[in-house]
Amino acid sequence: MQFEWHTAGPDQVLEGLDSSAHGLNAREVEKRRGEHGANCLTPPQKQHAFVRFLSQFNNILIYVLIVAGAVTAALNHWVDAWVIFGVVVLNALIGYIQEGKAEKAMDALKGMLSPQALVRRDGRTGQINAETLVPGDIVLLQSGDKVPADLRLLNVKDLKVDESILTGESVPVEKTMDPVQPDAPLGDRYCMAFSGTLVTYGKAEGVVCAIGDRTEIGRISSMLAKVQTLQTPLLRRVEEFGRTLTFLIVALSVFLFMFGFFFRGYGALEMFNATVGLAVAAIPEGLPAIMTITLAIGVQAMARRRSIIRRLPAVETLGSVSVICSDKTGTLTRNEMTVRSVSVNEKDFQVTGSGYDPHGAFILGEQEVDLAEHPDVRLLGHIALLCNDAELENKDGAWVLSGDPTEGALAALGMKAGYDAVAVREEWPRIDLIPFESEHRFMATLHHNHTGKAFFYLKGAPEAVFDRCSSVHSGEQELSFDRDIWENRARDMAGRGERVLAVACKRVTMEHTALRFSDVEGGLTLIGIIGMIDPPREEAVEAVARCQAAGIRVKMITGDHVDTARAIGKMTGIGEGRQALTGQEIEVMDDAELMRRVDEVDVFARSSPGHKLRLVKALQASGNVVAMTGDGVNDAPALKRADVGIAMGLKGTEVSKEAAEMVLTDDNFATIANAVEQGRTVYDNLKKSILFVLPTNGGEALSILFAVMLGSTLPITAVQILWVNMVTAVTLALTLAFEEAESNVMQRKPRKQTEPLLSRFIVWRIMYVSLILVTGTFGLFLWYEEMGYPHETARTVAVNTLVLFEIFYLFSARFFVRSAFSINGLLGNRYVLYASALLVLLQVLFTYVPFMQRIFDTTPLELDQWLVILVVSSTVLFFVEVEKFVRRRFFGGEEHMS
Ligand code: ATP
Numbered sequence: 001m002q003f004e005w006h007t008a009g010p011d012q013v014l015e016g017l018d019s020s021a022h023g024l025n026a027r028e029v030e031k032r033r034g035e036h037g038a039n040c041l042t043p044p045q046k047q048h049a050f051v052r053f054l055s056q057f058n059n060i061l062i063y064v065l066i067v068a069g070a071v072t073a074a075l076n077h078w079v080d081a082w083v084i085f086g087v088v089v090l091n092a093l094i095g096y097i098q099e100g101k102a103e104k105a106m107d108a109l110k111g112m113l114s115p116q117a118l119v120r121r122d123g124r125t126g127q128i129n130a131e132t133l134v135p136g137d138i139v140l141l142q143s144g145d146k147v148p149a150d151l152r153l154l155n156v157k158d159l160k161v162d163e164s165i166l167t168g169e170s171v172p173v174e175k176t177m178d179p180v181q182p183d184a185p186l187g188d189r190y191c192m193a194f195s196g197t198l199v200t201y202g203k204a205e206g207v208v209c210a211i212g213d214r215t216e217i218g219r220i221s222s223m224l225a226k227v228q229t230l231q232t233p234l235l236r237r238v239e240e241f242g243r244t245l246t247f248l249i250v251a252l253s254v255f256l257f258m259f260g261f262f263f264r265g266y267g268a269l270e271m272f273n274a275t276v277g278l279a280v281a282a283i284p285e286g287l288p289a290i291m292t293i294t295l296a297i298g299v300q301a302m303a304r305r306r307s308i309i310r311r312l313p314a315v316e317t318l319g320s321v322s323v324i325c326s327d328k329t330g331t332l333t334r335n336e337m338t339v340r341s342v343s344v345n346e347k348d349f350q351v352t353g354s355g356y357d358p359h360g361a362f363i364l365g366e367q368e369v370d371l372a373e374h375p376d377v378r379l380l381g382h383i384a385l386l387c388n389d390a391e392l393e394n395k396d397g398a399w400v401l402s403g404d405p406t407e408g409a410l411a412a413l414g415m416k417a418g419y420d421a422v423a424v425r426e427e428w429p430r431i432d433l434i435p436f437e438s439e440h441r442f443m444a445t446l447h448h449n450h451t452g453k454a455f456f457y458l459k460g461a462p463e464a465v466f467d468r469c470s471s472v473h474s475g476e477q478e479l480s481f482d483r484d485i486w487e488n489r490a491r492d493m494a495g496r497g498e499r500v501l502a503v504a505c506k507r508v509t510m511e512h513t514a515l516r517f518s519d520v521e522g523g524l525t526l527i528g529i530i531g532m533i534d535p536p537r538e539e540a541v542e543a544v545a546r547c548q549a550a551g552i553r554v555k556m557i558t559g560d561h562v563d564t565a566r567a568i569g570k571m572t573g574i575g576e577g578r579q580a581l582t583g584q585e586i587e588v589m590d591d592a593e594l595m596r597r598v599d600e601v602d603v604f605a606r607s608s609p610g611h612k613l614r615l616v617k618a619l620q621a622s623g624n625v626v627a628m629t630g631d632g633v634n635d636a637p638a639l640k641r642a643d644v645g646i647a648m649g650l651k652g653t654e655v656s657k658e659a660a661e662m663v664l665t666d667d668n669f670a671t672i673a674n675a676v677e678q679g680r681t682v683y684d685n686l687k688k689s690i691l692f693v694l695p696t697n698g699g700e701a702l703s704i705l706f707a708v709m710l711g712s713t714l715p716i717t718a719v720q721i722l723w724v725n726m727v728t729a730v731t732l733a734l735t736l737a738f739e740e741a742e743s744n745v746m747q748r749k750p751r752k753q754t755e756p757l758l759s760r761f762i763v764w765r766i767m768y769v770s771l772i773l774v775t776g777t778f779g780l781f782l783w784y785e786e787m788g789y790p791h792e793t794a795r796t797v798a799v800n801t802l803v804l805f806e807i808f809y810l811f812s813a814r815f816f817v818r819s820a821f822s823i824n825g826l827l828g829n830r831y832v833l834y835a836s837a838l839l840v841l842l843q844v845l846f847t848y849v850p851f852m853q854r855i856f857d858t859t860p861l862e863l864d865q866w867l868v869i870l871v872v873s874s875t876v877l878f879f880v881e882v883e884k885f886v887r888r889r890f891f892g893g894e895e896h897m898s
Contacts, residue, residue, distance in 0.1 A: 005152045005209045006189040007182045013152045019136035019207055021154065023120040032134035039133040039149055039211035041218050052099070056092035060246045061283045068276040072718070075272055079855055083719040084280065087726055094730060095289040101296065115654055117148035120205075126402070137208040141193060142435070143201050144633035144653025150215040151193040151206030153177055157433070158202035163187060165196050166216055172200045186216060198655045200633055203435055234316050234686060237757050238291055242284070249282045252705075260708045274708050277718040281700035286729025290689050294737035298682030306665045307675035308649070314661035317643050318627070318679025320751040321552060323619050324672060325612070325628045325642075328558035328565065329499075330405075330651055331669045332544075332572050333534040337409035339416075340498060343489050344376035344528035345474035351416065356392050356399040356408050358415030371417055376473060380528045381417025383503050384410040385424055387445045387457040392421070404436075406499065409532045410459070428455075432515040438559050438608050438632060440464060446508075446515040456506040458520055461561070461606075462490040462529060465502035469526040473505075478525055490529055490561070497567030498531030499560055536571045543673035544573045551749035552676065553624075555602045557612055562605035575602030583607040586614065594618045609634035616641045625753060627672065629664075630656050646672060673746075681741040683751065684816070687762065688736045692813040694766045696728060696806060699773025703798075706778055713791055715781035715798045720856055723846065724802055731839045732810050735831035739814055761816075765883075769809060772879050776872045777802045796847060796858040797865060803843050804873035807836045812880040817887050820877065 005013055014020055024032070047055075056062075069084035117130040120138040130148035133139070139151055141159065153159070153175055160172040167187040176190045186194070193199075193206055195215040212218055253275045260266040260274060299309050309315055329335055342349045342362070349369070353360025361368045362377060371378050390403030390411045401408035415421060428447040431454075436443035442460025458465060466486060471478040486502075493500045504524040512519070544554050556574050558565045562582050569575045580603035586594060591614070598618040604611065609632060616638050619626045628642035631652040636659035639645030647660035648667040657663050664671045703715050716724075777798045784794035810832055811820045819825060827833065846852050848860050861869075 004182050005150075006184065006192050007179050008152075009179055010152070010154045010177060010207075013209065014154070014207055017136040017207055017209060019138065021120075021138060021205075022123050023138040024134070024136050025122045028136070029121060029132075029134055032136060033132070036134055036211060038131045040131050042213055053092060053096045056095040056099075057088070059288070060243050061285050061288075062088055062091070064246055064250065064279055064283060065285065068279050068718070071272060072276055075269060077273075080276075080717070080719050083722055083855065084276075087280075087285070087722040090726060091285050091289070094286070095292075098289050098293045098296075101293065115146055115148060118142075118145075133208050133211055135208050135211060139206050139208060141199050141204045141206065143199050143203070143437070144631075144655050145199045146654035146658070147193045147195055147197045147199065149195045149208045150210035152209050153191050153193055153204050153206040155205040156202070157204060157435070159193075159199065159204040160201040161193055162198040162200050163194065165198075166194055166220075175204065198633070198658070200655070233313055234683070234757065235288075235291055235295065238288065238690070241757065242288065246283065249279055249701075252282070252701075253278050256705065256708055264708060264711045266708070266711075271708075273718065274704055274714055277714055277716070277721060278701055278704045280718050280725075281704055281716075281721045282697050284693050284697050284725075286725060286733060287690070287693050290693065290729065290733050290737070291686055293734065294685050294689055295682060297737045298678060298685065302675055302678045305674045305678060306668070306671045307678070308663045308665060309661070310657075310663060311661045314644050315679050315682050317625065317661075317753075318676050319683040320625045320753045321627045321644060321676055321679075322750045323553045323555060323624045323626050324547060324676075325555045325557050325615060325619075325626060326669055326672070327629050327631065327648075328556050328560060328568055329534060330631075330648065330667050331629055332540045332556060332574075333536050333568060335405045335534060335651070335667070337405045337499065337532045337534050339409050339413040339530055339532045340496075341493055341531040342377060342380060342413070342528060343493075343531075344374070344380060345472055345479065347374070347376075348489070349374075349377060351413065353412070353416060356401050356412050358392060358399065358412040360412075360416045362416070375475065376528060378417050379473065379505075380503055380530065381414040381419060382424065383457045383459065383505060383527060384417075384530065385414030385419050385421055386428055386430070386447055387443055387459045387503070388414075405534070406501070406532070410501070410530065413530065431513055434515055434517065434520070436460070438634065440517075441559065442520075444515060444520045446512060448510055452510055454508045454510050454512055456508055456512075456515065456520055456524070458504045458506075458524060459501055461559075462486070462500050462502040463606075465504050465524070465526065468520055468522050468524045469504050470523055471525045473525050473527050481526055486526065486529065491563055493529065493531030494561040494563035495567060496531070496533075497564060497571065498533055499564055500529055500531050502529045503527045534568075536568060537668060537670070539670040540668065541572050543670035546673050546746050547676065548573070550676065550746040553602065555604065555615075557604045557607050557615065559607065560605060562603075565603050565605035569603045578602055580605055583611050586611050591618065591621075595621050598622065609638060612638035613641060625750065627676075629672070630660070631667075632656060635659075677741055677746050680745050680748070680751070681739070684742065684745065685736050685739050687757075688739060688813055688816070689733055690757075691762060691765055691816075692736060692810060693729065693733050695769035695773060695809070696725065696802075698766055698770030699777060699802065699805070700724070702770055702774040703778045703781075706774065712782065713785070715778050716795055716802070717857065720795065720799045720858075723856060724799060724806075727839060727842050728803065728806050731835040731842075732806055732832075735810070735829060735835045736813065738831045739829055742815060742818065744818070765880075768883060769876065769880065772876050773802065773805050773809075776805060776875065780868065780872055790859070792857050793859045793861070796861055797869060799856075799858070800843055800847065800861065800866075801869045801873050803839060804869055805876050807839060808874050808877040809880065810836070812877055812884075815884075817884045819881060819884060821881065 065088050069081050072084060073081035115130040116127045117133055118140040119128055133149050156175050156177050159175040161175055162172045164170045169187055179191055180189055196217040256278055257271050257275045260271045298315055302309055326332055339351050342351055350363040351360055388407045388411055390401060390407035392411050393400050428449050430445050431448050432446045434444040441464040442458055444456055444458040446456055448454045466483055469481045472481050490500045504526045506524045547554050554574050556569055562580050566580050579601050581601045583606040595618040616626050616628055625643045627644040627646055628638050629646045630639045631648040633653050633655040636655050639656060639659040645660040647656040647663045649663045649665040650667045700721050707714050780801050781794045781798040784797050847858050
């Protein structure tokens with residue numbers, strides 16, 4: 001029988017799991033991993049390969065082809081029928097392979113976001129991949145974490161967990177350590193934290209009692225397994241378009257049949273052939289597969305540039321983003337904090353040193369000082385070190401931080417002030433704490449030393465700390481606290497772009513063994529304030545400028561002081577010369593006023609996650625498409641609400657990642673700009689493949705239509721059409737998926753979300769190129785017929801003309817309106833060159849190999865015929881380039897593409 005962990009006390013559970021609060025040692029971990037395996041859920045069973053293959057046929061375009069094939073077979077045209085069926089199967093095969101590739105790409109992305117867990121092993125705490133957890137491991141939880149396995153809680157500090165994934169209950173559950181009844185339902189097992197649930201508040205420690213499939217979530221995981229669908233709004237629109245097109249084609253075919261039969265005197269048999277030809281000509285059967293693979297290639301390219309797409313539609317939305325709201329710390333700045341200045345009663349010191357290296361001096365005026373003469377600064381350093389969770393470690397000469405950078409800077413300060421971190425923490429053990437949260441902006445700890453002294457220590461944003469102070473520490477005395485003076489000093493620091501923290505304390509008796517909010521409401525003594533710098537990332541400054549050139553407004557939303565925010569804004573080019581708003585000001589505005597103001601303000605300071613949500617809503621209400629970054633658990637609602645929620649891969653909580661559409665693996669603003677560029681490129685490439693594929697179908701369909709209208713022989717047969725569609729789809733059209741961004745992609749305004757897929761520009765270009773193609777193809781066919789060549793030769797000329805048209809058009813199709821006549825234009829995409837060469841080879845086989853001649857009714861061509869074909873087909877390049885020139889010259893180029 002399985003041990004009922006929730007019914008036992010912590011010690012009993014630890015004993016049962018043969019573990020201790022110290023954690024397991026490496027050997028034990030290794031052994032248990034061998035016994036229990038990895039902490040991951042067995043992936044859901046994929047559809048059987050054959051079923052997936054069959055599903056490729058479930059497409060209205062393919063149905064029409066199958067009917068066409070059946071009609072052809074019924075007419076005893078077996079070769080044609082086999083070619084049609086062959087194409088149907090080949091198409092399904094290509095779709096199947098490409099879909100598989102695209103799915104693999106998505107799976108790989110999922111793997112890149114594997115969750116982490118904070119564990120204690122052998123007394124040391126560190127992050128590990130959650131998959132490597134074993135039963136008996138001690139896991140530390142904090143707000144924003146996703147619980148990595150089923151845990152029996154050993155130690156709980158205000159822990160609240162959202163268990164809706166398991167119980168459906170959306171209100172977070174408060175956890176305790178007390179055992180519960182054996183038959184308590186999951187939702188009432190307050191001493192357990194279940195894998196997959198989300199910590200929304202507080203901290204805790206627990207011991208792993210079940211992993212992988214043996215967790216509660218594992219038992220029901222098959223119900224939850226979500227298969228990533230490769231569908232996005234754009235692809236859905238393409239599919240809809242495909243359906244509409246099919247109906248049109250069927251209607252047109254019926255019309256054609258009637259027309260030919262009744263008005264042109266064709267026989268029924270001949271008209272069947274023509275109708276089948278029309279249907280297969282007009283159907284862009286390769287298009288859906290091309291679009292899917294283009295999207296997948298785009299998503300892979302994004303992952304290489306450090307942005308991982310969690311929900312595919314975000315790729316398209318990225319291209320129409322008009323506002324990016326970014327956090328400051330770590331995204332626009334490096335998140336490498338170093339204390340630069342310290343102010344204690346009436347004295348301002350500069351602090352030297354770099355990074356987290358705890359070596360540096362204190363300068364007063366121009367002089368380095370001995371801190372023995374400045375006990376206030378020593379005390380500041382002492383508290384900075386104790387009211388702190390960060391650890392600095394010297395690894396091979398470099399100082400490495402584990403923990404929060406703000407706290408890392410404070411720890412380095414404490415060490416510069418002459419303290420040994422380990423010794424101080426041993427001498428002043430921490431009895432309790434109130435953890436830092438962006439909402440209240442401070443952290444407080446309670447310490448007892450071994451000589452019977454007890455203190456509350458508090459550090460946080462100056463306003464939060466000043467609110468609680470009634471005196472100031474100065475040497476041995478306590479003076480009254482003059483808030484104005486201290487606010488001015490804090491403002492001076494913030495004006496230099498420094499993040500400011502104030503430090504305070506309160507002496508209490510040893511009877512105090514718990515720390516509550518009410519304990520630090522007031523009566524504290526201010527020790528001093530500390531200013532730390534966090535330089536902007538150079539690449540972020542450049543990326544902000546790039547976004548602004550692309551018509552995207554960049555807004556900074558930060559918890560920092562308004563002056564710090566403004567100063568950093570100035571360094572990064574955000575909101576210069578404009579007003580800034582603070583959280584307090586937002587609070588007193590109603591939604592209508594916020595909506596009015598939100599456009600003119602770029603810097604939002606002292607804002608908390610709740611404000612982010614209101615800002616997103618206000619920006620959306622004024623017609624913006626909003627990308628919003630976030631990392632904390634409370635950012636999740638804003639991330640969900642934003643059009644593109646962006647979570648931080650490094651410092652972001654699991655909760656924020658779950659809510660986001662996209663995750664940055666380097667937390668860098670420049671990566672967002674790159675993702676926008678990539679998103680625009682992917683959308684462009686999807687449009688380019690439509691622009692490329694549809695004129696082929698248009699040209700072919702028109703050839704048949706005109707032929708019937710004019711009462712001429714068909715210039716190209718159904719099987720030849722299928723050949724052309726197939727070979728061009730697998731060679732030429734796919735190359736556009738690899739097309740790099742156009743050089744002006746970040747100089748265009750964001751795409752309007754309402755812009756239709758088939759914009760006027762696209763429809764026009766499709767018609768224009770279709771007409772060029774039909775004129776050349778049909779024209780040459782008629783000319784050769786006129787000269788008395790057999791139908792077969794005239795058709796071979798027509799087919800080769802069509803294919804070469806495609807090759808030439810591809811060079812043009814790489815750019816919407818920019819000229820293709822440049823080195824990059826002609827040679828820039830090597831896939832275009834490979835595919836063209838391959839296609840030429842295929843056409844040679846098509847024309848000269850006897851077996852092909854039999855299937856496709858082709859005849860060999862002479863050199864002069866090839867020259868004619870070459871001259872005629874190359875005209876498409878010139879005609880389209882002339883059209884582009886006119887568009888650039890007289891119609892404002894891409895500005896008027898829609
Ligand atoms: P950004 O939006 O720029 O990334 P943020 O929203 O993360 O910044 P917070 O971390 O909420 O900003 O910090 C807000 C303020 O709280 C800081 O200006 C600082 O004064 C204070 N603060 C930050 N970290 C801590 C901490 N660990 N302990 C106490 N106070 C802190």
